[in-house]
Amino acid sequence: MPPSLPALIGCRYLLDVRSILRILADNIKRTGLPVPGDPGLLTSWSTGLDLPEKGDVILYTGGLYQLLPYIEEFAEYLEKLEGGKAGGLLLKAAGKLRRLASLSKIVVRPSRERLEYSRQVLVSIVELLKSAGVEIAYPRSVDSYSGVLLYDMGLDTVFKEHARKVAEALESVGAKTIVTIDPHTTHVLRKVFPRYVEGFAPTVKSYIEVLAENIDNLQFKQGDAGRVVIHDPCFYARYEDIIDEPRLLLGKAGYTVVEPRRSGRMTYCCGGPIESIAPRLSRRIAETRARELDEAGGEIIATLCPICYSNLRRAYRGLGLERDIQDLSILLYRRLGP
Amino acid sequence: MSIMLEKVLEDIYKGLEDPEFSMAISRSVSNAEGKHLRVKESYPYVEDLRLRVLEAKKKALENIDYYIDQLARSLERNHGVLHIARDRDEAQSLLGDLVGSGKLVIFSKSIVAEELGLREYLESLGNQVWETDLGQLLIQLEHGKPMHTTAPAIHLTIEKAARLVREKLGAELPSSPEPEDIVSAVRRFLREIYYKADVGISGANAVAADTGSIVLVENEGNIRLVTGYPPIHIAVTGIEKIVPSLNDAISYALVQAAYAGLFPPTYLNVISGPSNTADIEHRRVYGAHGPRELHLILIDNGRRQALLDPGLRDHLRCIRCGRCQWECPVWHHTANKWGGPTYGGPMGVLWTAITLGKEAGAELSMLCLGCARCDEVCPMEIPLSSLIRGLKRVYSSKI
Numbered sequence: 001m002p003p004s005l006p007a008l009i010g011c012r013y014l015l016d017v018r019s020i021l022r023i024l025a026d027n028i029k030r031t032g033l034p035v036p037g038d039p040g041l042l043t044s045w046s047t048g049l050d051l052p053e054k055g056d057v058i059l060y061t062g063g064l065y066q067l068l069p070y071i072e073e074f075a076e077y078l079e080k081l082e083g084g085k086a087g088g089l090l091l092k093a094a095g096k097l098r099r100l101a102s103l104s105k106i107v108v109r110p111s112r113e114r115l116e117y118s119r120q121v122l123v124s125i126v127e128l129l130k131s132a133g134v135e136i137a138y139p140r141s142v143d144s145y146s147g148v149l150l151y152d153m154g155l156d157t158v159f160k161e162h163a164r165k166v167a168e169a170l171e172s173v174g175a176k177t178i179v180t181i182d183p184h185t186t187h188v189l190r191k192v193f194p195r196y197v198e199g200f201a202p203t204v205k206s207y208i209e210v211l212a213e214n215i216d217n218l219q220f221k222q223g224d225a226g227r228v229v230i231h232d233p234c235f236y237a238r239y240e241d242i243i244d245e246p247r248l249l250l251g252k253a254g255y256t257v258v259e260p261r262r263s264g265r266m267t268y269c270c271g272g273p274i275e276s277i278a279p280r281l282s283r284r285i286a287e288t289r290a291r292e293l294d295e296a297g298g299e300i301i302a303t304l305c306p307i308c309y310s311n312l313r314r315a316y317r318g319l320g321l322e323r324d325i326q327d328l329s330i331l332l333y334r335r336l337g338p
Numbered sequence: 339m340s341i342m343l344e345k346v347l348e349d350i351y352k353g354l355e356d357p358e359f360s361m362a363i364s365r366s367v368s369n370a371e372g373k374h375l376r377v378k379e380s381y382p383y384v385e386d387l388r389l390r391v392l393e394a395k396k397k398a399l400e401n402i403d404y405y406i407d408q409l410a411r412s413l414e415r416n417h418g419v420l421h422i423a424r425d426r427d428e429a430q431s432l433l434g435d436l437v438g439s440g441k442l443v444i445f446s447k448s449i450v451a452e453e454l455g456l457r458e459y460l461e462s463l464g465n466q467v468w469e470t471d472l473g474q475l476l477i478q479l480e481h482g483k484p485m486h487t488t489a490p491a492i493h494l495t496i497e498k499a500a501r502l503v504r505e506k507l508g509a510e511l512p513s514s515p516e517p518e519d520i521v522s523a524v525r526r527f528l529r530e531i532y533y534k535a536d537v538g539i540s541g542a543n544a545v546a547a548d549t550g551s552i553v554l555v556e557n558e559g560n561i562r563l564v565t566g567y568p569p570i571h572i573a574v575t576g577i578e579k580i581v582p583s584l585n586d587a588i589s590y591a592l593v594q595a596a597y598a599g600l601f602p603p604t605y606l607n608v609i610s611g612p613s614n615t616a617d618i619e620h621r622r623v624y625g626a627h628g629p630r631e632l633h634l635i636l637i638d639n640g641r642r643q644a645l646l647d648p649g650l651r652d653h654l655r656c657i658r659c660g661r662c663q664w665e666c667p668v669w670h671h672t673a674n675k676w677g678g679p680t681y682g683g684p685m686g687v688l689w690t691a692i693t694l695g696k697e698a699g700a701e702l703s704m705l706c707l708g709c710a711r712c713d714e715v716c717p718m719e720i721p722l723s724s725l726i727r728g729l730k731r732v733y734s735s736k737i
């Protein structure tokens with residue numbers, strides 16, 4: 001699920017939601033990103049990788065994996081503020097636009113561990129695509145945040161303008177296929193952009209679909225890799241009908257896929273989208289899901305979306321449970337080899 | 339009525355902190371979730387009925403004036419009377435004129451009556467008014483709000499229900515009562531009221547334009563008594579309940595029951611006019627064993643305007659089966675505390691937008707996850723999550 005606006009700017013309190021929407025819109029208009037940060041953070045993961053800039057098949061990350069550590073960190077920063085003097089003041093004034101705007105300029109530094117995990121996911125995806133025989137290019141200057149949140153929150157005017165810019169950039173590189181890496185970006189590019197940007201109708205595929213199409217090229221290690229409980233993200237399962245592909249891939253990589261209660265088309269939300277408009281409600285939903293994934297009885301929990309990963313991880317921490325939760329790409333990459 | 343997101347959340351948080359509330363809901367959800375699938379597996383023809391109703395509803399909504407006219411003629415033929423109310427005030431005053439004051443009035447569960455505040459209005463006129471559906475009676479006793487469309491009292495544990503029945507009805511119950519004890523205490527209490535009631539008020543699951551019939555589906559048997567015992571029966575329902583034929587209307591009620599997960603329904607009632615007999619010299623007499631008068635009050639209250647609005651129109655197909663509530667992750671944790679003052683859950687957000695205005699619905703829409711589990715199960719193929727996203731646009735246009 002997409003994170004809520006307040007989640008993205010890191011506010012976990014009961015705030016004047018409209019002010020928050022305004023700041024999100026401003027941020028995106030100013031920097032193209034929903035959170036304060038250097039646009040370079042979207043592409044730095046690819047340094048040192050031998051990825052061509054041009055090709056028929058291009059990678060467009062949409063930025064969610066890279067942004068999530070910043071979002072989490074910003075939320076934690078604010079939580080800490082809440083305890084101190086400055087926090088008290090800031091929060092009292094939280095409904096007021098100017099104060100919130102100053103909050104939105106704060107620079108956050110996510111933990112190295114979280115940044116490294118996101119980097120690993122991205123690198124794993126590229127390595128998997130290469131192993132599947134896909135010649136993938138990465139036009140760095142074209143990668144951007146897709147603006148999905150603007151759409152989800154009903155900020156149509158700003159979304160339309162943002163979508164036009166993103167689409168223009170994508171069209172400028174003249175690729176035949178755009179490969180996306182998370183469910184939200186996949187959906188918004190494939191189904192939503194064409195409704196908002198005239199004449200934009202590219203072929204968009206999730207890397208999971210691309211890997212499944214080329215599954216015969218993928219070589220995995222022999223032997224049993226363990227029992228994996230799969231958490232389908234809503235947007236893959238219901239909006240994009242990507243259900244069999246991850247199961248096929250996990251199976252071929254030697255994992256036994258365990259279906260939790262509420263899986264496939266009837267998968268359950270991780271609570272992400274209302275995380276900070278209604279933090280406690282969102283947390284309850286995440287905990288409900290975390291528990292039922294746990295009850296399925298696997299060794300590892302697989303997520304296919306950075307938002308699910310972040311929310312479920314936090315839910316387990318909140319429940320005092322230590323669980324091995326991993327992105328699909330990491331699980332598959334681990335098993336590559338003869 | 340204005341709704342504020344922050345106020346709604348306050349109430350939701352109260353629910354989250356109430357372990358009794360949370361436990362009662364999660365128990366009901368684990369019994370009800372996915373139940374429609376089991377019904378459909380055992381009775382595959384439900385799918386044919388669903389498609390029939392879907393077409394019937396589309397047709398009726400596209401030609402609403404035609405079918406209202408036809409219904410009026412059919413009802414007249416059957417010696418029933420059709421009334422049309424534009425809004426809450428008109429509905430109340432129409433009903434007030436029909437009922438008067440100083441009467442004993444009984445209701446069978448009707449969410450439209452809740453929408454229009456009819457029970458409270460009749461009480462304010464000096465009538466004694468009782469709900470007869472067990473769940474709805476418990477809601478009346480706690481001065482609360484129905485927490486689910488077909489199961490209004492799901493938020494009450496047995497302990498809480500027993501407390502209400504003991505305190506408010508003076509019933510004697512064992513110290514740790516079984517559900518049977520509560521049911522029989524309520525039955526004893528209501529028996530005499532049925533017998534003495536002057537007016538019975540029901541809703542309608544569906545109304546057939548061609549025969550003028552009102553169709554009602556139920557399990558408790560209270561609807562039979564409410565609509566069959568008192569001398570006057572008044573049915574109150576929205577204009578969107580009209581379908582072209584009696585065949586459609588019966589299918590409607592069956593599909594509603596199937597998707598509510600209550601199949602087969604214990605009772606299916608078809609009411610096409612006041613009770614009558616021609617057993618003496620073949621001369622027709624109205625008011626044999628049942629009511630001598632039948633009134634149908636059709637409510638607009640925002641529905642016609644919604645028909646003209648592409649952002650709401652599809653939702654008028656809703657048959658109020660409550661399936662979207664049973665499957666919604668937000669609803670699983672809030673019940674009808676989310677969705678508006680009368681309705682709840684995904685369907686509730688949209689009914690609130692229809693009956694109280696889009697601004698009201700927009701405040702509620704911001705709590706929707708957009709996860710689309712509701713879209714997946716709705717028998718009337720209503721794109722609930724997209725319509726709710728449309729309301730978010732209304733909300734965000736005000737920044």
Ligand code: SF4
Pocket residue numbers: 597655656657658659660661662663684685715716717718719720722
């Ligand atoms: S919206 Fe659909 S699922 Fe929900 S109550 Fe109405 S008909 Fe049933």
